[in-house]
Amino acid sequence: MAFAMSALSGIRSAAAAKASAAAGKHYVVEIRDFIFDPAQLEIASGDRITWINRDIVPHTVTAIDRSWDSGTLERDESWETYVKEGMQPDYFCIFHPMMKARLKITSDVSS
Amino acid sequence: MNTKLFLSALAISTIAWISPSSAASPSELNDLEIAHVAYTADSIDIRYAHLALAISKNPRIHEFARTMIRDHTAVNEEALALLKELNVAPQDNFLSQKLSSDADQLVAEMSGLSGDAFDKRYAENELGYHKAVNGLVETAFIPNIETPQVKALFEKALKIFKAHEHHAEMMVKSLK
Numbered sequence: 001m002a003f004a005m006s007a008l009s010g011i012r013s014a015a016a017a018k019a020s021a022a023a024g025k026h027y028v029v030e031i032r033d034f035i036f037d038p039a040q041l042e043i044a045s046g047d048r049i050t051w052i053n054r055d056i057v058p059h060t061v062t063a064i065d066r067s068w069d070s071g072t073l074e075r076d077e078s079w080e081t082y083v084k085e086g087m088q089p090d091y092f093c094i095f096h097p098m099m100k101a102r103l104k105i106t107s108d109v110s111s
Numbered sequence: 112m113n114t115k116l117f118l119s120a121l122a123i124s125t126i127a128w129i130s131p132s133s134a135a136s137p138s139e140l141n142d143l144e145i146a147h148v149a150y151t152a153d154s155i156d157i158r159y160a161h162l163a164l165a166i167s168k169n170p171r172i173h174e175f176a177r178t179m180i181r182d183h184t185a186v187n188e189e190a191l192a193l194l195k196e197l198n199v200a201p202q203d204n205f206l207s208q209k210l211s212s213d214a215d216q217l218v219a220e221m222s223g224l225s226g227d228a229f230d231k232r233y234a235e236n237e238l239g240y241h242k243a244v245n246g247l248v249e250t251a252f253i254p255n256i257e258t259p260q261v262k263a264l265f266e267k268a269l270k271i272f273k274a275h276e277h278h279a280e281m282m283v284k285s286l287k
Contacts, residue, residue, distance in 0.1 A: 034274040056189050057182040057271055075185075095178045098277050 024083070028052065029101070031059050031073070031093075036101035043083050044106045050080040059095060063088040137206055137251040142258045147201035148210065149252075149268065150190055152244050153183040155214040159240075162221055163233050172230050175237070175282050182275065186268050193264055227286075234282045241276040245269060 024046035030037045032054040043049065051061045053073040061070040061079060067088050070079035083105055093099040140148065160176035160183075167173060194201060217236060224232055248269050256262040 033270050055271075056267060057185045094174075095181065096274055096278060098274070098281065 024048065026050070029061075030054055031061075031099075034096060034099055036061075036091075036099060039101045040104060041101075042104040042106070045083055045085040047083045048080055049083065049103075050078050052076070052078040057095075059093045059099070062091055062094050064090045064092060069094075135205070137247055138255055140204055140206065140252075140255075141202070142256055142261050143199055143202040144204040144206075145252050145256060145265075146190060146194060146261060147203055147207050149248075149265070150187055150201055151207040151210050153187045153190075155210060156237075156240065157183050158214065158218065159221075159233065159236065162218060163229075166221070166225060166229050167233065168226070169230050171282060171285060172233060175234075175278060178278070179237075179275065182271055186271060189264060189267075193260055197258070197260065231286055234279060234286050238276065238279040238283050241272055241279055245272050245276055248272065 024044055026048045027041055027043060027050070029041060029049060029051045031051060034055065036051070041049070051070060051073070053059050053075055056075055058072050058074050060072060063069065065088050068081060068091075073079055083103065085105065087103075087105065089103040089105055091101055091103070137148075156179050160179040163172050163176040167176075221229060221232055221236070248265060253262060253265050253269065256265060
C-alpha cells in the first residue's frame with residue numbers, strides 16, 4: 001500500500017513538473033527605489049512572473065487598462081501572474097503613477 | 112596626561128551630553144533632533160493630506176493625498192521602530208517647532224479655500240514643501256548624521272520624498 005502511494009505521488013510530481021515546464025519560465029521583477037526592475041521584460045505566453053516589493057512603502061502592479069492588478073503590496077509582499085497572449089503589456093503603480101514598466105510578450109512558449 | 116585638563120574636558124563633555132542642544136542651524140542638529148524633525152515633517156504632510164481629503168473634490172488630489180498618508184506613515188513607523196531598537200527618543204528642537212508653527216498657519220490659510228483655489232494651493236504647497244524638505248535632508252542632514260542605521264533610513268526616505276516631489280510636480284502641471 002505504502003509503495004503504491006509513493007509511486008502515485010511520484011507520478012503526480014512528475015506530471016506537475018512536466019506541466020510546469022510546459023507552462024514556461026519563471027521571472028522575478030523587484031520593486032525597489034520606486035522602480036520596476038527590470039522595467040522591460042521579454043516573456044512568452046505561459047511564463048510566470050512574480051513581483052516582489054522591496055520598498056518601505058506600499059505599491060501596486062496594475063495594467064494601464066486595469067485588466068490585471070496585484071492590489072496593495074506591502075513591503076516584502078509578492079504577487080504573481082501567468083502571461084497570456086493578448087494581455088495588456090503596459091503596467092504601472094496606482095499609488096505612484098510615474099512608476100511604469102512593460103512586458104514584451106511573444107506567443108511562442110519555446111522561444 | 113595633564114589631570115586638570117582631562118577633568119575639564121570630561122566636565123565639558125558631560126555638560127554637553129545632558130544639556131539640550133543649542134543648535135541654531137539645521138546642520139548643527141544631532142541625530143535625535145534630526146529624527147524628530149523627520150517625524151514632524153512626515154506628520155505635517157499627513158495633516159495636509161487629511162485636509163485635502165476633507166476639502167478637495169478632485170479625484171487626483173485625493174489619490175495623491177492618500178499616497179502621502181500611506182507613504183509618510185510607513186516612513187514614520189520605520190523611524191519609530193529604529194529608535195526603539197536603538198533605545199533612544201527623538202529630541203524636540205527649533206526646526207521642528209518652526210515647521211509646526213508654519214504648518215499651523217498654512218492649514219488655517221488652506222482651510223479657508225475651496226474648489227480649484229484649494230487644489231492649486233495644496234498641489235503647489237506639496238511641491239514646494241517636498242523640495243524644501245528634500246534639500247534639507249540631502250544637504251544638511253544626511254552628511255551630518257553619525258549613527259549608520261539612522262543615515263541608512265534617511266537615504267531610503269530621501270528616495271521616497273524625491274518620488275513625491277516628482278508626483279507633486281505632475282499634479283501641479285495637471286491642474287494648470
